[in-house]
Amino acid sequence: MKHPAYDALMIRTVVFDIGETLVRDDRYWASWADWLGVPRHTVAALVGAVVAEGRDNADALRMVSPGIDVAAEYEAREAAGRGEYVDEADLYPDVRPALARLRGLGVRVVIAGNQTVKIGGLLRGLSLPVDFVATSGEWGVAKPSREFFTRVLDSSGAPAYETVYVGDHPANDITPAAAAGLRTAHLRRGPWGYLWASRPEAAAADWRIDSLFDLVSVVEADRSTE
Structure with missing residues (x-):
């Protein structure tokens, strides 16, 4: 559900968490x-x-x-050559089409989550329809620190109130992003997303979604009010 305080505002940038938001673990x-x-x-x-x-x-x-x-x-x-790896098969099925639709709506799409430097490079190698990819390993700061979300806003290219952070983990994603002034979408996906969906931290999100396509619908509705 959309937060009433934001009814007349534009969503210009959407920033995505990585693990269990875009990528299966x-x-x-x-x-x-x-x-x-x-x-x-x-x-x-x-x-x-x-x-x-x-x-x-x-x-x-x-x-x-x-x-x-x-x-x-x-x-x-x-x-030993048995380290972490991410390829197309690790992405949730809605990731590539939903991100492409968001960009088609004129939204800046950013990926920023708690992952290693290596994962950042692997994600960029997938040529996802995004404008920017960064990880905590590359930035040297991790969620839920305020410094991480300061970097998120630096990469957003939009004010905090026109930027949505999307994640599955209420404590790591929703609460600190909101504290930094961002709008938030809690994704009911993965163990954290499902287990903690009923917690107050998740309920405090501006939107609660079950699919990235739900977020596309939010942006389309946002555009229709312009």
Whole structure:
């Protein structure tokens, strides 16, 4: 539902979170399970458990391998040619067509989320219909910090009240984006999006959507009021 305070305002820029907003995390967690030598279901279930408790995702890996140095293991995986990877198959089906439709409506489309430098390069390599891609690894600041959303606004090219941040994680996406003055859309997708959809942080979003096409409809309605 649209926030009444914004009824007469234009949406000029839409900024998207990455994990479980644009990109499925299946491959990421499956590859960690394979690396640690445990069933993929085990890691998936543990990720769900730590999500439900509001803990760091990496705690799932620490349960499987107590004392693990996650950063060191990440580097070891990369060195072994078994590091993180993203390709077209990892995108949710609505991503490419919805982003293209937003650009067709004259919206600036930005991708900015908590990911590594490598993922930033891989996303740019997919030639998505976007104007700008950045990750926390490239910026040196991560959500939910205010500094991250300052960088989001620097890349937006529009005032905060004409910029929408879209994400699945209420605490990392919706609350800090709103605190920075952005408009927000909570996407009910992925474990965080579904599990926390009924929390007050999600309910506080300007819009609550189940698909990126829902956001396209929001922008089309916004354009029709000009």
